Structure formats: structure tokens, C-alpha cells
Amino acid sequence: KQEVTQIPAALSVPEGENLVLNCSFTDSAIYNLQWFRQDPGKGLTSLLLIQSSQREQTSGRLNASLDKSSGRSTLYIAASQPGDSATYLCAVRPGDRDDKIIFGKGTRLHILP
Amino acid sequence: GAGVSQTPSNKVTEKGKYVELRCDPISGHTALYWYRQSLGQGPEFLIYFQGTGAADDSGLPNDRFFAVRPEGSVSTLKIQRTERGDSAVYLCASSLVVGLAESTDTQYFGPGTRLTVL
Numbered sequence: 496k497q498e499v500t501q502i503p504a505a506l507s508v509p510e511g512e513n514l515v516l517n518c519s520f521t522d523s524a525i526y527n528l529q530w531f532r533q534d535p536g537k538g539l540t541s542l543l544l545i546q547s548s549q550r551e552q553t554s555g556r557l558n559a560s561l562d563k564s565s566g567r568s569t570l571y572i573a574a575s576q577p578g579d580s581a582t583y584l585c586a587v588r589p590g591d592r593d594d595k596i597i598f599g600k601g602t603r604l605h606i607l608p
Numbered sequence: 609g610a611g612v613s614q615t616p617s618n619k620v621t622e623k624g625k626y627v628e629l630r631c632d633p634i635s636g637h638t639a640l641y642w643y644r645q646s647l648g649q650g651p652e653f654l655i656y657f658q659g660t661g662a663a664d665d666s667g668l669p670n671d672r673f674f675a676v677r678p679e680g681s682v683s684t685l686k687i688q689r690t691e692r693g694d695s696a697v698y699l700c701a702s703s704l705v706v707g708l709a710e711s712t713d714t715q716y717f718g719p720g721t722r723l724t725v726l
Contacts, residue, residue: 499650527713538612538699539651539717584650588713595641595664596715598650 497522501585501599509607510577516570516602518585523563529596530559530570531584539584543570575606612718614700620724621690629685629721633702640683641715642675643699651699657683690725697722 498521508514518528527546531539543552543559545568551560558571572579582601589597613632621627633640639658643651653667657677665675672690677683687694701715 529714531717536719536722538719539701541714541716544714586650595643595653595656595667596651597653598643600648600650 497525497587497589497597499585499587499597499599501583501602503602504600505603505605507605507607508575510575512575513571513573514575514604516572516583516585516604518568518570518599520566520568520587520597522589523566524590525563526588526590528559528561528568529586529588530557530568531586533582533584533601542583572604577606577608580604580606612700612702612716614698614718614721616721617719618722618724620726622726623690623692625690625725627687627690627723629687629698629723631683631685631700631702631718633681633683633700634704634716635681636704637702637716638680638705639703639715640677641701641703642683642685643701645697645699645720647696654685654698687723690723692725695723695725 500519502517529544530542532542533539545552545561556573561568582603584598584601586596586598615630641656642654645651655665655675656663660677660680672688675685697720699720701717703715
């Protein structure tokens, strides 16, 4: 059974710092991995999606890497801003492409002004 | 519409009552998903529709939960004899189509319905 774990559960850092959020998954047979952002009381916003054949994806100050063989992904946020404060969720789609997404519990990030 | 919409945004009900939660997917999206998110947890899969049919309902916790999508667009999640443990945020997502190309697999999520069972 695929399980997704995110470390740390919560993180507070001063504005301007670079930071890394970690995600691990137990079954390396995945179709893709996705990082989402969730703001309080709102839905999920997709940040980056990495296909199983890819090693990383970049969007602005965000960079996500994928090491499928070791079951790990990281989300790197450069030059953090107070507006980055949110919960970040890592999710994998199992090897069967027409299946659901399995989420981690998320990392609650707070950027201190 | 511009995105996935869900109604109501909040629903408070009493234990034992019946509730319906509605999801309007992005126009033209054939795949629709329901997830449930409890406090401090990530979303958990409930059911997935491809068109009008439920392609995977393995996440429904028991037979009190049922979902329909009669015309392949709007979906309704129905919960009978609600229990306090059903309290959660129910999220709906849609994607253009599943399994054909990378660009069409992305799931777009609605804002959710917060269900509180007293």
C-alpha cells in the first residue's frame, strides 16, 4: 500500500530564507508526483507536477525534484516571502494512470516577516 | 465556469440526518474525483468518475456514502445517517481526461465543502 510522508509537519522561517520541504513515498512505482499548496479554508492549487520519467520541475522560485528509486521528492522554495505561508501537500499518482492521488499530511509553512 | 465550484461551502447538520454535497467541474472535464480531508490530514480519495460511471469507488468508507454523476458533469455526494466522524472538508476535483497525455492529467480542485455533524 502506497504511503506518503512529509517532514517536517510544520516549519517557521524568517522571510528571505531558502527552504526545503521533504516528501517520501513507500512504493517507487508511481506515474507522477505533484506538489500542492493549500491556504486556510480554500482548495488545493497545483504548484508542480513531475512525471515519473522526469527528475525535476521548476516554476519561478519553486523547484521540485524527484528521486523515484529512493522514494523521495523535495520542494525547494527560494527567497521565501510571507505570501508563501500555507500548507504544502505532496501527492503521488500510483502506477495505474487512471487512479486516484495519494496525499501526504502536508507541511504547514509560516514565513516570518 | 472558470474553476471547480462546490456548494454549499459550509454545511452543519445533526447526527442521523441526510446530506447532499454538490460539485460543478470545469466545463469539458470528463474525470471527476471526490476526496475527504479531516483536520490535520491530507485529502483521502473517496470516488472517481470517468464520464457518468464510477470507475473507482474503493475509497468510500461504507454504504452510507454514495455519489452520482448522471449527465457526466455535475456530481452529488450523498451521505445517509450522518455520524460525527463524517465531519470533514469534502473536496472535489476534475481533470480533462485521464491516461492519454501528461498535460491532461492535472487535477483541479474546488474550495471544498466543510461538513460539521453535531
